[in-house]
Structure formats: structure tokens, C-alpha cells
Amino acid sequence: MKHEPFNESVEMYLKTVSELAVHEGLAPISALAHQLGVSAVSATEMVHRLGEQGLVDHVPYRGVTLTEAGAQRAYRVVRCHRLWECFLAGPLGLAWEHVHDQACQLEHATSEEVADALDAFLGRPAVCPHGNPIPDRSGAWREPDDAPLSEWLPGERGTLSRIYPESTLLLDYLAARGIKPGCAAHFVEIAPFNGPLMVCIDGETHALGHEIAAHIYGIRT
Amino acid sequence: MKHEPFNESVEMYLKTVSELAVHEGLAPISALAHQLGVSAVSATEMVHRLGEQGLVDHVPYRGVTLTEAGAQRAYRVVRCHRLWECFLAGPLGLAWEHVHDQACQLEHATSEEVADALDAFLGRPAVCPHGNPIPDRSGAWREPDDAPLSEWLPGERGTLSRIYPESTLLLDYLAARGIKPGCAAHFVEIAPFNGPLMVCIDGETHALGHEIAAHIYGIRT
DNA sequence: CCAGGGTTTTAGGCAAGCCTTAAACCTCGC
DNA sequence: GCGAGGTTTAAGGCTTGCCTAAAACCCTGG
Numbered sequence: 001m002k003h004e005p006f007n008e009s010v011e012m013y014l015k016t017v018s019e020l021a022v023h024e025g026l027a028p029i030s031a032l033a034h035q036l037g038v039s040a041v042s043a044t045e046m047v048h049r050l051g052e053q054g055l056v057d058h059v060p061y062r063g064v065t066l067t068e069a070g071a072q073r074a075y076r077v078v079r080c081h082r083l084w085e086c087f088l089a090g091p092l093g094l095a096w097e098h099v100h101d102q103a104c105q106l107e108h109a110t111s112e113e114v115a116d117a118l119d120a121f122l123g124r125p126a127v128c129p130h131g132n133p134i135p136d137r138s139g140a141w142r143e144p145d146d147a148p149l150s151e152w153l154p155g156e157r158g159t160l161s162r163i164y165p166e167s168t169l170l171l172d173y174l175a176a177r178g179i180k181p182g183c184a185a186h187f188v189e190i191a192p193f194n195g196p197l198m199v200c201i202d203g204e205t206h207a208l209g210h211e212i213a214a215h216i217y218g219i220r221t
Numbered sequence: 222m223k224h225e226p227f228n229e230s231v232e233m234y235l236k237t238v239s240e241l242a243v244h245e246g247l248a249p250i251s252a253l254a255h256q257l258g259v260s261a262v263s264a265t266e267m268v269h270r271l272g273e274q275g276l277v278d279h280v281p282y283r284g285v286t287l288t289e290a291g292a293q294r295a296y297r298v299v300r301c302h303r304l305w306e307c308f309l310a311g312p313l314g315l316a317w318e319h320v321h322d323q324a325c326q327l328e329h330a331t332s333e334e335v336a337d338a339l340d341a342f343l344g345r346p347a348v349c350p351h352g353n354p355i356p357d358r359s360g361a362w363r364e365p366d367d368a369p370l371s372e373w374l375p376g377e378r379g380t381l382s383r384i385y386p387e388s389t390l391l392l393d394y395l396a397a398r399g400i401k402p403g404c405a406a407h408f409v410e411i412a413p414f415n416g417p418l419m420v421c422i423d424g425e426t427h428a429l430g431h432e433i434a435a436h437i438y439g440i441r442t
Numbered sequence: 443c444c445a446g447g448g449t450t451t452t453a454g455g456c457a458a459g460c461c462t463t464a465a466a467c468c469t470c471g472c
Numbered sequence: 473g474c475g476a477g478g479t480t481t482a483a484g485g486c487t488t489g490c491c492t493a494a495a496a497c498c499c500t501g502g
Contacts, residue, residue, distance in 0.1 A: 092342050111323055453492100460485100
């Protein structure tokens with residue numbers, strides 16, 4: 001009945017650090033603040049609190065990384081998030097592009113017990129509806145062998161594998177165009193003057209900005 | 222990604238008022254405070270805030286009732302709570318006496334969309350695993366035709382219908398003794414000197430205190 | 443090597459929810 | 473009708489998480 005004040009914010013910070021740190025290795029506080037929609041001052045404050053709790057390491061002027069404990073905590077949240085996405089998009093039949101937001105709410109209200117039961121109920125899915133791998137109960141997962149379209153070379157072909165990191169705006173945009181994991185992709189060319197990437201996806205050619213292309217991963221064949 | 226200020230506390234207050242007001246019609250602030258584990262001063266403060274928002278009416282020195290808006294809000298939470306209980310105890314296979322706590326977390330993180338989809342997925346159940354009716358999306362439900370054991374007369378027989386209000390301690394206690402909705406009940410006698418109620422449930426005789434008996438409902442045959 | 447821009451600290455604030463202590467107040471039963 | 477006990481107000485405080493503004497600081501590119 002009583003409810004702990006721990007959760008929500010702390011978990012969102014850790015989750016966000018884990019997302020930002022994937023590429024850079026170090027998540028700048030400014031990026032963290034921007035992603036979470038708070039001021040840099042607030043983010044700095046919070047990072048200090050998390051540091052004191054041993055959840056993150058902060059290298060001044062460089063950025064933030066997760067400690068072992070922080071990573072564990074972050075992956076537990078990510079696991080819940082993706083399991084809920086599977087449930088919402090699967091048995092519950094919600095739209096692919098809507099489940100992310102709902103899962104964002106549920107992820108912080110999920111005990112280990114429920115996560116495990118949900119995992120078993122869903123048949124231990126390997127990936128969420130957006131193609132991202134689901135950590136197991138120990139926090140481990142298999143890193144997919146894919147690359148963002150932004151790293152593909154013109155002419156390459158393959159299959160879309162995942163959208164990462166997920167965001168409502170992006171998912172809506174992609175859903176409206178029928179772009180999702182499993183689609184066949186052919187990177188035709190990059191438009192001149194650093195223009196958008198022209199990518200043929202399931203027979204339809206799309207002009208994708210560099211930002212977006214960095215969020216769409218695929219496996220080259 | 223952005224997430225709204227917690228409606229958590231507000232919803233817990235409204236839910237609790239709805240539970241306490243069932244019998245009395247008016248929920249005393251002291252009972253509210255006790256149930257929520259906060260001080261009477263804090264509860265009074267909060268009731269004022271809820272009053273300003275038009276969610277409750279406060280009759281000084283008497284108690285609190287829900288306004289139409291407050292009731293609507295409370296029933297939506299109750300609906301989510303009981304739907305989650307059905308899901309957790311059914312498809313997920315969690316223990317009858319454990320699902321209440323988990324549902325308490327999830328209920329505040331559930332959109333109408335998810336509640337509706339969950340309702341459909343579960344086959345529009347009429348009651349939760351503890352026997353309590355599940356409001357429909359408009360907040361209405363069929364009030365069961367039962368009475369707490371504390372209102373039964375010695376000698377009466379019937380079938381247990383529900384546990385209400387639910388609480389972890391009570392559910393654990395009852396689960397350990399195999400007492401749950403659906404059990405056949407025979408109110409043998411009330412022990413002398415205002416003693417416990419002797420009730421034969423599924424062939425086993427239990428001595429139930431008056432407090433507990435007020436929380437166990439049954440339909441007399 | 444130096445300035446511009448990102449990063450951090452300092453300082454002062456706000457709102458929600460909770461706390462305690464103490465005084466004022468009402469209600470009800472004897 | 474009076475007092476005990478429940479209810480409310482008042483006063484002062486705490487924590488979390490957020491804000492702005494302004495100053496101090498560091499890193500890097502030109």
C-alpha cells in the first residue's frame with residue numbers, strides 16, 4: 001500500500017544513460033538533460049545524487065557512465081519495458097507505434113516476479129516489437145549483429161532489424177510509412193550536398209534524414 | 222518520454238474514499254489517514270487539495286465523499302486494479318494473495334486504451350480474483366447481492382462471494398487457510414462473550430474475528 | 443593560445459506530500 | 473451541560489525534483 005519514492009526519476013535517468021552511452025561510451029549531461037526534458041542544472045544535480053548512490057560514474061566535463069549496480073538497475077527497467085511492449089503489441093493488439101509510451105508507464109511499476117511471469121507467458125521473446133533485444137533476468141542479452149543505416153554504404157542491401165533508441169515521434173513517423181523491422185532495405189544512394197539517404201524499403205523509396213537513419217538498424221546481407 | 226506529475230497519491234486517496242464510503246456513506250478523515258498510513262494532518266491537507274479540485278466533498282467533522290468527477294476517477298483506477306488482478310492471477314499464474322500488491326502498482330500506470338484492451342483480452346471478466354465486481358469503462362458495475370459474514374445469522378449457509386476491502390495481510394491470512402470466493406460456508410455459531418464467529422468453510426471450521434468477518438462476503442442460499 | 447561554447451557550481455525559488463507539536467474546535471455520550 | 477476524544481488549523485520543517493540567473497570553469501578549434 002505504501003509506495004516507495006525511489007523509482008521513476010532514478011530509473012528514467014539510468015535508462016537514458018544506458019541509451020546514450022551505447023555509442024559514445026560516455027553520456028554527456030547536456031544530452032541527458034535534453035533527452036529527459038530537464039535543465040542541465042537539474043540533470044547535473046541528479047547525476048550527483050546518483051553518483052552518491054553508486055549508480056553512475058561522472059567524469060566532469062565529459063559525461064556519465066553506469067556503474068555495475070546502475071547498469072543492473074537500468075537493464076531491469078529495459079527488460080520490463082520491452083516485455084510490456086511485447087504484451088501490448090501481441091496479446092493486447094495495440095498499435096506497434098503506441099506501445100512504447102504505455103510501456104514507459106508500466107516499466108516502473110513492475111516487480112521482478114511479474115516480469116518473470118510475463119516473460120514466461122510471452123514465451124521468452126528475444127526482441128521487442130521494435131526489434132530491440134530483451135535482457136534476461138540477469139540483465140544479459142545478445143547484441144544483434146546490425147548497423148544503423150547511417151553506416152551503410154550506398155548500394156548495400158539487407159533487412160531492417162530494429163529502431164533504436166525508440167521515441168514516440170520517430171515511431172509514429174516510421175509507422176505512417178510502413179517502415180519497421182523485417183522490411184527489406186536497399187540503400188540506393190545518398191543525395192548530393194549531404195542530403196538525405198535514399199533507401200528503398202519494401203519496394204518503396206524513402207528519403208531519410210541522417211538523424212533518422214542513425215536510429216534505424218539493419219542487417220546487411 | 223515526458224511524464225506527468227504523479228497522480229499516484231490523488232488516485233490512492235480517491236480509491237480509499239470509495240472503499241470507506243461504501244458502508245458509512247461518509248469516509249472519516251481519520252480512517253482515511255489510517256488506511257493510507259499518513260497522519261491525520263496530512264490527510265486533512267490532501268482532502269482540502271482534492272476539494273479544491275472538485276474531486277471530493279468534505280463535511281467538516283463528519284467525513285469525505287466523492288463528487289461525480291472524483292468517483293469517475295476512482296472507478297477508473299479500481300477497474301484497472303481488478304483487471305490487472307485478473308491478468309496476474311490468470312494468464313500470468315501469480316498467487317491469488319499476491320496479485321493485489323502488484324496491481325496496486327500497475328493501476329496508476331494504465332491508460333484507458335490499455336485498460337480496454339486488457340478487458341477484451343481477458344474476456345470482459347465480471348469480477349476480480351477476490352470476487353469484487355469490475356466496473357465497465359463508464360465506471361458502472363453490478364452490485365452483488367451478498368452480505369458480510371458479520372451480518373449473517375447463526376445457522377445460515379451460503380457461498381463466499383468476495384473479500385472486501387482487500388488488504389495484503391488479510392489475503393495472506395485467508396489464503397493460508399484456503400478461504401476464498403466460491404467456498405461453501407456454514408455460520409455455525411458465535412462464540413460467547415462476543416467471541417469470534419465459528420464458520421465452517423469447505424468442511425473446515427474457522428474462528429473468525431469480527432473485523433475479518435466484516436471483510437468476507439457471501440451469498441446466503 | 444585564446445576565445446567561444448559547453449559544463450559545473452552557487453544561490454534562490456517553487457510545488458507536492460509528507461512530518462511533528464500545539465492549540466483551537468466540534469460532537470457526543472454520560 | 474460538560475468533558476473526553478476526535479477533528480481541524482496553525483506553524484515550522486523535511487525531501488525530491490524541478491526551475492532560473494549568474495558566475496566560474498574547462499576543453500577544444502581556429
